[in-house]
Amino acid sequence: MKASAFSYARATSVVNALELLVAHGDRAKVLSGGQSLMPAMNLRLISPELIVDIGELAELRGIAVRGDVLSIGALTRHVELQRSPEIATHAPLLTEAIVHVAHPAIRNRGTIGGSLAHADPASELPACMLALNATIVVRSQAGERRIAAGDFFTGIYETVLSPHELLIAVELPVARRNAAHFFSEFARRHGDYAITGLAAQATVAGDIFTELRLVFFAVGDRPVLARSAERLLNVRMTPALLSDASAALGEELEPQEDQQASASMRRHLAKVLLARCVSALLGRSDLNAGGPA
Amino acid sequence: MTAPMPISLEVNGERVDAHVLPRLNLADFLREQLQLTGTHVGCEHGVCGACTVRVNGEIVRSCLMLAVQMHGASVQTIEGLSDSGEVTDLQAAFRDRNALQCGFCTPGMLMAAQDLLKQHAEPDRERIREHLSGNYCRCTGYQAIVDAVETTARARVGRRP
Numbered sequence: 290m291k292a293s294a295f296s297y298a299r300a301t302s303v304v305n306a307l308e309l310l311v312a313h314g315d316r317a318k319v320l321s322g323g324q325s326l327m328p329a330m331n332l333r334l335i336s337p338e339l340i341v342d343i344g345e346l347a348e349l350r351g352i353a354v355r356g357d358v359l360s361i362g363a364l365t366r367h368v369e370l371q372r373s374p375e376i377a378t379h380a381p382l383l384t385e386a387i388v389h390v391a392h393p394a395i396r397n398r399g400t401i402g403g404s405l406a407h408a409d410p411a412s413e414l415p416a417c418m419l420a421l422n423a424t425i426v427v428r429s430q431a432g433e434r435r436i437a438a439g440d441f442f443t444g445i446y447e448t449v450l451s452p453h454e455l456l457i458a459v460e461l462p463v464a465r466r467n468a469a470h471f472f473s474e475f476a477r478r479h480g481d482y483a484i485t486g487l488a489a490q491a492t493v494a495g496d497i498f499t500e501l502r503l504v505f506f507a508v509g510d511r512p513v514l515a516r517s518a519e520r521l522l523n524v525r526m527t528p529a530l531l532s533d534a535s536a537a538l539g540e541e542l543e544p545q546e547d548q549q550a551s552a553s554m555r556r557h558l559a560k561v562l563l564a565r566c567v568s569a570l571l572g573r574s575d576l577n578a579g580g581p582a
Numbered sequence: 583m584t585a586p587m588p589i590s591l592e593v594n595g596e597r598v599d600a601h602v603l604p605r606l607n608l609a610d611f612l613r614e615q616l617q618l619t620g621t622h623v624g625c626e627h628g629v630c631g632a633c634t635v636r637v638n639g640e641i642v643r644s645c646l647m648l649a650v651q652m653h654g655a656s657v658q659t660i661e662g663l664s665d666s667g668e669v670t671d672l673q674a675a676f677r678d679r680n681a682l683q684c685g686f687c688t689p690g691m692l693m694a695a696q697d698l699l700k701q702h703a704e705p706d707r708e709r710i711r712e713h714l715s716g717n718y719c720r721c722t723g724y725q726a727i728v729d730a731v732e733t734t735a736r737a738r739v740g741r742r743p
Contacts, residue, residue: 291610291626295604297604328628328646331627392631394641394694398647479715
């Protein structure tokens with residue numbers, strides 16, 4: 290289908306974009322890369338009256354390291370994340386995850402800010418933000434708000450962003466010594482939305498996790514930081530311990546059922562990913578008891 | 583603002599000035615206003631890849647871009663790549679390897695395959711599949727397409743196909 294009629298404004302600055310958002314409220318939609326917004330409009334899932342195109346706001350582009358903080362502008366495209374040496378050094382989880390985000394032609398346009406504001410629970414970047422303990426920076430005419438990734442996503446395509454706010458950047462703590470990461474997802478076709486996925490960031494001391502953030506996606510209405518990971522902290526890993534954590538994960542997750550997979554299939558796949566993740570991060574092939582997918 | 587807006591862009595090396603409604607996507611603009619019908623419209627929501635074109639040198643889904651966003655941009659379509667001879671060998675390989683049947687996906691496949699070959703001189707089959715993963719073909723089963731891209735890559739680096 291084709292998008293229904295709308296008006297179009299090319300924002301000339303962040304200030305100008307915010308003026309437009311205040312004037313039009315929830316009748317306006319921000320166009321960044323358009324790779325989620327345009328399909329939704331073409332399918333007539335949404336029909337905004339005004340499109341505010343922020344695509345030319347150079348002030349929202351770029352990746353920079355300041356001290357312990359890696360800052361990524363909202364308009365940074367997926368292809369730029371993929372090729373960035375700063376990202377590869379300081380947030381390698383993102384480098385690994387980004388190739389699972391759609392296909393090359395879409396990564397050439399899609400932006401990190403757009404993906405996070407869109408908040409599809411099956412998409413990779415929201416989960417990575419949660420795993421990496423990101424801070425999401427949003428601006429309104431009243432000033433700037435800094436929101437922990439864990440508080441940002443509130444439901445399917447829902448976030449705490451108000452219609453008057455613009456997501457302008459994300460900030461990540463740079464990877465510390467002994468940091469380790471894992472990313473994997475199951476999808477029907479390479480680049481499709483995940484049926485179940487896992488983004489994990491850990492700190493490993495010898496063969497023990499001192500920190501473990503396991504974020505599952507496509508298993509709920511938002512990315513899920515697994516509480517059951519706490520069972521695996523500061524203790525020498527055994528198959529029995531992993532099995533307990535796996536059972537606890539199964540209890541904790543409440544996956545939805547859709548045409549792609551049943552809830553129990555998603556729960557099973559999440560457990561498989563848990564076992565693969567722990568096994569890979571600790572270099573313990575004996576722990577990979579998750580079995581085949 | 584729902585009235586037509588002026589845009590000025592370059593399409594296949596030629597300057598184009600036009601007035602477009604904001605809702606008009608780039609694929610429809612190319613097909614209906616410029617009669618460049620090599621760019622195909624399949625799913626209209628970014629899944630099938632039939633509408634793949636180059637904008638400022640990078641492949642994009644033209645169904646997911648608005649014509650008004652193209653102000654100041656340089657667009658290349660399959661007609662441009664075909665006329666310049668840039669993909670002549672790739673097209674020949676598609677013919678030789680039976681990498682098309684109905685041909686609906688072929689312009690998008692060629693755009694995506696050429697994009698890969700510009701970035702990687704000798705991609706392996708897995709890499710080819712990954713790069714073409716966003717392009718649906720309902721006829722060939724993909725094997726022949728991967729063959730054609732692989733053959734072209736080898737020929738270009740001067741090896742025997």
